[in-house]
Amino acid sequence: MTHPLRLLLVTFFVGGLSLGIEGLLLQIGVPLALVPEFVLLFVIFLSFYVASSYGVFLAFLCGFLVDMSSGGLLGPWAGSYVICFGAVSLISDRIYVESGFSLVFISVVLTLLSQIIYLLISIDPFSQLFSEWLSLCGRAMSTAVMAPLFFPFLRKLFSYSRGDSIRGRSGGYS
Amino acid sequence: MLRHHRIVTSVVLFFLLSLVLTAYSVRNPAVGQLGSVFFQTLTVPFQRTFQVGWAQVSHFWSGYVWLIAAEDENTILKKEVLSLRSEVARLRELSQEAAALREILQLRTQTGYEGVVTSVIGEDPSGWVESVTIDRGRSDRIRARMPAILGGSVVGQVHASALRSAQVLLLTDRTSGVAGLVQRSRARGIVLGTGTDECTFAYVREEEDVLVGDIVVTSGLDGVFPKGLEIGRVVEVGESSGGMFREIRVAPSVDLKHLETLFVITGFEDSGEKGVPSQGSEEQ
Structure with a gap:
C-alpha cells in the first residue's frame, strides 16, 4: 500500500468520503460546532x-x-493543511501515535491551528476568530473525540502497522 | 535530517502555491465557483448514496427502534377510540332524533295542528297486538282516539291513555281502521289492519279506478284523522270474487317496526266525534 498512485487514489477516496460525511452531518441538522473535521484527521x-x-x-x-x-477561495485550506502537515510530520518521530491521548491532544491543537491559519490566509482574521471562537472550540473537541475512532479505520485502509509506518518514514517519497 | 529539510522545503513551496491560488481566486471568483461545480459533480453520487442511506436509517429508527412508548400510547389511544366511538354513537342518535323532530315540527308548521312530540318507549310484548307505548299520557292532554303520525304519514291512533304514558294502536293491527281514499282517483274505502306488515284497503267498489302504486290518504270521514295524511301505497289490486268490492293491499308509508318518535295530534277538533271508530279504544 505504499505505491504513490494508490496513495493518491486513496487520498481522493478518503477526502471525498470525509467531506461527504461532514456534509451529511450538517444536512441532518448537526450543529457545525459538533461536526468533526475528518479531512484534517486524514x-x-x-x-x-x-x-x-x-x-x-x-x-x-x-x-x-x-x-x-x-x-469560495481556492487555496486557504490547502495552505492551512500544508502547514499542519509540516508541523506534525517534523515531530512525528517523537510522538507515540498509537496512544489515544496523544491523538486527542494533537487533534485539538491542529484543529485550532488549521482554523487560525485559514482565517489568516483568507479573510479578516480577528473579527471572525473572536466571534466564532466557541464554534472553533466545539469543532476542535468533536474532531479530537473522533480521532481515536477514525485512525484505526485509516490504518486498516492503508494496511499500515506500526512497523510499516516506521519503514515508510525511513523510505519516504521525496 | 535531510528528510526534514525536504519536508520543510515542500511545505514552504506548497504553502506559497496555496497563497498564489488564493490571490488568484480572489481576483477571479469564477475559478472558485468552477471548482465547486466540479467538486459537486464528483460528489453528487456519494451524497445521494448518503442521503438514501440516511433516509433508510431514519425510517428504521423512527419506524422500528423508536417505539419504546408505543405500547402505552397504544393503550391510551385505544381508550380514546372507545370513548370517541360512544360519543359518535350518542351524537348519531341525537342527530336522528333531531331529524325526526325537525320533520314533526315542519308538519306542525305546515298543517297548524296542535300536538305533542312523544318518544316510543315500548312495544306490545305479546306480539298479538300491533301497538307501541309512548312516554306521554293524560298529563300532556293525550286522550284515546287521537291520531299519531310521523312525518305526515299515519302511524295509528291512541288506544288507551294513562297519566304519563299511552298506548298507540298501529295502522297494521287487526282492530285498526282508518277512512281513506285514493289520492289520484278519489276512490274511497277503509284501510284495515291485518296483523301483518300490510293493510287491506276495504270496501272499495268494483268500478273504482285503483292502480298499483296509487297513494292512499286519509279522507277525514272517520273523525279521528285529519284529511290528507298519507296512509300508504297500493301494492296489489285483486279482482273481486263475485262480490261488490275489490281486494286491495296497501303498504304503510311509515316503517312501523322501527318507530322512535311520534307526533300525537291533540288539537284536531273532530277527534272522537264521528267516522270510523277503532274497535278497542278505551282510556286506562
Whole structure:
C-alpha cells in the first residue's frame, strides 16, 4: 500500500468520503460546532505515516478538495493543511501515535491551528476568530473525540502497522 | 535530517502555491465557483448514496427502534377510540332524533295542528297486538282516539291513555281502521289492519279506478284523522270474487317496526266525534 498512485487514489477516496460525511452531518441538522473535521484527521494521519514531500502534496490536495467543496477561495485550506502537515510530520518521530491521548491532544491543537491559519490566509482574521471562537472550540473537541475512532479505520485502509509506518518514514517519497 | 529539510522545503513551496491560488481566486471568483461545480459533480453520487442511506436509517429508527412508548400510547389511544366511538354513537342518535323532530315540527308548521312530540318507549310484548307505548299520557292532554303520525304519514291512533304514558294502536293491527281514499282517483274505502306488515284497503267498489302504486290518504270521514295524511301505497289490486268490492293491499308509508318518535295530534277538533271508530279504544 505504499505505491504513490494508490496513495493518491486513496487520498481522493478518503477526502471525498470525509467531506461527504461532514456534509451529511450538517444536512441532518448537526450543529457545525459538533461536526468533526475528518479531512484534517486524514492529514494528521498522513503526517504520521507518509511523512515525506509526497505527503505534503497529499495534504495540499486534501486542502484543495476542501477549498473546492466550499465554493469560495481556492487555496486557504490547502495552505492551512500544508502547514499542519509540516508541523506534525517534523515531530512525528517523537510522538507515540498509537496512544489515544496523544491523538486527542494533537487533534485539538491542529484543529485550532488549521482554523487560525485559514482565517489568516483568507479573510479578516480577528473579527471572525473572536466571534466564532466557541464554534472553533466545539469543532476542535468533536474532531479530537473522533480521532481515536477514525485512525484505526485509516490504518486498516492503508494496511499500515506500526512497523510499516516506521519503514515508510525511513523510505519516504521525496 | 535531510528528510526534514525536504519536508520543510515542500511545505514552504506548497504553502506559497496555496497563497498564489488564493490571490488568484480572489481576483477571479469564477475559478472558485468552477471548482465547486466540479467538486459537486464528483460528489453528487456519494451524497445521494448518503442521503438514501440516511433516509433508510431514519425510517428504521423512527419506524422500528423508536417505539419504546408505543405500547402505552397504544393503550391510551385505544381508550380514546372507545370513548370517541360512544360519543359518535350518542351524537348519531341525537342527530336522528333531531331529524325526526325537525320533520314533526315542519308538519306542525305546515298543517297548524296542535300536538305533542312523544318518544316510543315500548312495544306490545305479546306480539298479538300491533301497538307501541309512548312516554306521554293524560298529563300532556293525550286522550284515546287521537291520531299519531310521523312525518305526515299515519302511524295509528291512541288506544288507551294513562297519566304519563299511552298506548298507540298501529295502522297494521287487526282492530285498526282508518277512512281513506285514493289520492289520484278519489276512490274511497277503509284501510284495515291485518296483523301483518300490510293493510287491506276495504270496501272499495268494483268500478273504482285503483292502480298499483296509487297513494292512499286519509279522507277525514272517520273523525279521528285529519284529511290528507298519507296512509300508504297500493301494492296489489285483486279482482273481486263475485262480490261488490275489490281486494286491495296497501303498504304503510311509515316503517312501523322501527318507530322512535311520534307526533300525537291533540288539537284536531273532530277527534272522537264521528267516522270510523277503532274497535278497542278505551282510556286506562
